[in-house]
Amino acid sequence: MTKASTSPSVVRATAMPEGIMTVPVIIVGGGSCGLTAGIALRGGGTECVVLERDATPTGSTSLSSGFIPAAQTRLQKSLGIADTYELLIDDVMNKAHGQAPRPLVEAYVHAVTEAIDALEAKGLPFEIVNGFLYPGHSVMRMHTMPEKTGATFMTRLEQLAQQDGVDILTQALVTELWIDEQDRILGVGYRRPDGRLEHLGCQCLLLACNGFGGNPQMVSELLPEMAQAVFAGHQGNDGSAILWGRQLCLRMADLDAYQGHGSWAIPHNALVTWAFIMEGGVQISALGKRFSDETGGYSEAAIHVLAQPGSIAWNIFDDPLLELLRGFPDFRDAEALGALRTAADVASLADLIGCDRSALVATLNEIAPGHTDRLGRTFKRSLTAPYHAVKVTGALFHTQGGLDIDAEARVLRDDGLPMPNLFAAGGAARGVSGRGANGYLAGNGLLSAVGGGWLAASVIARQLNKA
Numbered sequence: 001m002t003k004a005s006t007s008p009s010v011v012r013a014t015a016m017p018e019g020i021m022t023v024p025v026i027i028v029g030g031g032s033c034g035l036t037a038g039i040a041l042r043g044g045g046t047e048c049v050v051l052e053r054d055a056t057p058t059g060s061t062s063l064s065s066g067f068i069p070a071a072q073t074r075l076q077k078s079l080g081i082a083d084t085y086e087l088l089i090d091d092v093m094n095k096a097h098g099q100a101p102r103p104l105v106e107a108y109v110h111a112v113t114e115a116i117d118a119l120e121a122k123g124l125p126f127e128i129v130n131g132f133l134y135p136g137h138s139v140m141r142m143h144t145m146p147e148k149t150g151a152t153f154m155t156r157l158e159q160l161a162q163q164d165g166v167d168i169l170t171q172a173l174v175t176e177l178w179i180d181e182q183d184r185i186l187g188v189g190y191r192r193p194d195g196r197l198e199h200l201g202c203q204c205l206l207l208a209c210n211g212f213g214g215n216p217q218m219v220s221e222l223l224p225e226m227a228q229a230v231f232a233g234h235q236g237n238d239g240s241a242i243l244w245g246r247q248l249c250l251r252m253a254d255l256d257a258y259q260g261h262g263s264w265a266i267p268h269n270a271l272v273t274w275a276f277i278m279e280g281g282v283q284i285s286a287l288g289k290r291f292s293d294e295t296g297g298y299s300e301a302a303i304h305v306l307a308q309p310g311s312i313a314w315n316i317f318d319d320p321l322l323e324l325l326r327g328f329p330d331f332r333d334a335e336a337l338g339a340l341r342t343a344a345d346v347a348s349l350a351d352l353i354g355c356d357r358s359a360l361v362a363t364l365n366e367i368a369p370g371h372t373d374r375l376g377r378t379f380k381r382s383l384t385a386p387y388h389a390v391k392v393t394g395a396l397f398h399t400q401g402g403l404d405i406d407a408e409a410r411v412l413r414d415d416g417l418p419m420p421n422l423f424a425a426g427g428a429a430r431g432v433s434g435r436g437a438n439g440y441l442a443g444n445g446l447l448s449a450v451g452g453g454w455l456a457a458s459v460i461a462r463q464l465n466k467a
């Protein structure tokens with residue numbers, strides 16, 4: 001029995017220790033990327049083992065809203081929603097200012113549709129989020145569970161994975177990657193709760209262990225603008241994939257890219273969905289002034305909010321928008337925690353925010369149907385009393401940079417050549433959001449996780465079948 005280190009390390013060897021079992025595929029991480037890949041592999045008859053550090057696979061996926069963008073799905077067609085792969089590819093590329101790797105975007109977009117159609121055929125009750133469009137999306141294409149939560153998506157994925165015979169080993173923190181001189185992954189070492197280090201060999205390895213949002217040191221180094229921001233994702237996003245990649249001199253991409261969110265209720269730590277903005281709500285600083293065109297996107301809004309006095313803003317909306325928001329469980333949670341405040345008129349709203357009344361009156365007067373303000377936002381409607389307010393800050397949701405991969409989810413070496421049997425997808429790999437915070441199109445996270453898991457599984461199965 002060996003005591004294991006908890007930090008990711010690389011072991012160079014010619015073979016795994018004698019007597020160690022080998023499986024066709026090991027998947028590191030049991031979030032939506034890992035479980036989707038497992039289900040796809042088992043569906044094609046390939047054995048795989050998911051190694052998950054937690055007692056139950058949850059990951060950031062469980063904390064998410066669980067909205068997955070996909071085009072030309074069976075569900076969209078049955079609802080008469082006209083969408084195409086090309087339209088979604090263009091939407092992703094446009095939001096990323098052309099900086100996303102187009103072949104990867106194309107591969108993810110096709111794979112996510114295959115994944116959603118297959119998961120639906122296996123009984124997952126997908127619905128389409130309706131009532132509003134996220135910034136940058138051309139049509140209604142967010143696929144979700146009826147409960148509209150990532151937690152229920154994960155619960156169902158796990159049930160399906162178990163039912164399909166995917167081996168999920170929980171409380172198994174992978175710390176070691178074993179690799180030979182030809183850069184072929186031999187297997188992994190993982191730590192058990194009692195400190196024991198166990199080993200498993202594999203023919204192919206998929207890293208599905210997400211990014212580095214839960215590693216404050218890496219966030220300070222790579223995303224200094226978010227160093228002080230709240231991290232709303234899973235603590236297991238500790239940067240393992242990148243730390244292994246650095247030791248193996250693998251190529252990285254878009255390490256300064258991330259998904260922020262400008263509407264994180266504090267001190268309640270709950271999400272207020274951006275739907276209220278898209279239907280006419282606004283964000284106002286503690287000085288009673290608007291400070292950005294909020295319809296640009298919630299990710300970049302995180303930086304705008306953090307730049308305001310006290311790093312906070314107030315989400316302001318009225319009764320019809322409150323009704324819309326109450327359709328989202330995240331918001332209902334925030335309301336139940338006491339995040340919602342209501343003011344009968346402008347004067348009491350100013351008192352609530354603690355700002356100058358005349359400043360707030362001037363701000364609200366600008367919100368008028370058809371009016372385009374100095375920030376470039378054109379309003380559909382005015383806001384009418386009573387006003388509702390939620391105090392929010394800018395949060396880091398997850399990182400979008402990581403191991404560089406090709407359009408088959410193969411991890412690339414520093415010279416651009418693919419590793420022979422190492423794959424990465426979801427938050428462990430580079431994303432499709434370009435650089436910084438403003439290239440993130442709503443849903444890119446789960447597009448990369450669910451689409452990427454499906455894509456990687458199909459390439460791995462093909463490779464193993466050829467061998």
Ligand SMILES: Cc1cc2nc3c(=O)[nH]c(=O)nc-3n(C[C@H](O)[C@H](O)[C@H](O)COP(=O)(O)OP(=O)(O)OC[C@H]3O[C@@H](n4cnc5c(N)ncnc54)[C@H](O)[C@@H]3O)c2cc1C
Nearest residue numbers: 029031033053059060061064067174236426427443445446
């Ligand atoms: C509040 C919030 C809301 C969001 N809403 C959305 C949304 O609606 N739509 C969208 O597209 N995106 C959303 N996102 C982003 C989305 O959650 C992520 O992009 C997505 O969940 C990534 O999936 P994943 O499988 O790559 O990672 P995860 O779901 O985080 O899974 C990774 C797993 O790997 C495990 N792991 C890590 N390291 C190891 C190791 N060394 N050994 C073993 N196991 C390990 C972790 O424990 C974890 O279970 C949201 C994020 C947040 C925080």
